[in-house]
Amino acid sequence: MNAFAERLLAWFDRHGRQDLPWQHPRTPYRVWVSEIMLQQTRVETVVPYFQRFMEQFPDVQSLAAAPQDAVLHQWSGLGYYARARNLHRAAQVVVEEHGGVFPAERAGLEQLPGIGRSTAAAIIAQAHDAPEAILDGNAKRVLARHAAIHGWPGSTAVQRELWAEAEARTPATRCADYTQAIMDLGALLCSRSRPACEACPVHVDCGAAQQGLTGTLPSPRPRRDLPTRTRWAACLRAPEGIALIQREQDGIWGGLYSLPEAETAEALEDWVLVQWPGATPAVVDHGLQHSFSHYRLDLRIRPFDLPAGACGIMEGNRVIWYKPGTSRAVGIPAPIQRYLHDDKDPGNGTNR
DNA sequence: AAGTCGGGGAT
DNA sequence: ATCCCAGACTT
Structure with missing residues (x-):
């Protein structure tokens, strides 16, 4: 295992988040719902929504059978409502075309509406402990800093670099923990402003830290004024x-x-x-x-x-x-x- | 490659 | 007031 992953996992065992609601029990259905809710949305915001959602729709069958209004009702206030509509449709596809069982490979998951590469990878890694690289907002920030990658992470060129870094560092074992670890590092220590570099397990070989760029990486999104x-x-x-x-x-x-x-x-x-x-x-x-x-x-x-x-x-x-x-x-x-x-x-x- | 799609918390 | 968050999808 590479040094980055080893240091990260050692830190995760002591300081990582091990008790998020979707981790107990960690089923593909619960991981999937959490990943969709977490798209562009903070963990603290999602938690109460996730718990209410699971009470009303405890499994993929109950979600598939529900009226769309009931799903959107549970989603009210979370935003990006296409996520809820896609979630509902995907549940119906899983029930009707996959016998209620989620695809266990990334390519299969990516065929479902609302699941892109990173979300599919996160589901595989967390629900099946299989090696897939993720690249969410946390991983982007951690990797952009550690590899000292300039440019807005949303641009195609930078995304390509970041995916390469993500894949190179993802270990073959402890995949679920590693995935959670890099997200926890980004959320808990390597935050956008005032990162806690003194507590970071990969500070020793962090490019941004060495070059004094933690304050400027990752590069901000290009400006655009709101009509x-x-x-x-x-x-x-x-x-x-x-x-x-x-x-x-x-x-x-x-x-x-x-x-x-x-x-x-x-x-x-x-x-x-x-x-x-x-x-x-x-x-x-x-x-x-x-x-x-x-x-x-x-x-x-x-x-x-x-x-x-x-x-x-x-x-x-x-x-x-x-x-x-x-x-x-x-x-x-x-x-x-x-x-x-x-x-x-x-x-x-x-x-x- | 750029635009669409929410809402809220941190700064 | 600005930024951006466990992004995906359409044009």
């Missing part, structure tokens, strides 16, 4: 609840239930008054600002009041009348969820 998109939404208030409409599967918040939207205030009001001629617009609009990774959303919300029974006009499984606590289990975007529970405050409200 702002302004949209209008209706908060239709009926005695039965507030109208939420299911969004298209593609695009932001795909498959979730949210306030009906339009490009302009005029288009929104026209649509509302066609559906509900008795709707009464409120005097004061509400406002909601939310920023995504690639744009800033300025959502202007116009409340309308509806008489009792008006909700019957627009029925169907793509509409719910939301009331906290009593509503059907569907996915709701986090900022909309907050708005619905905080309806009194107009936010950046504008008079008109």
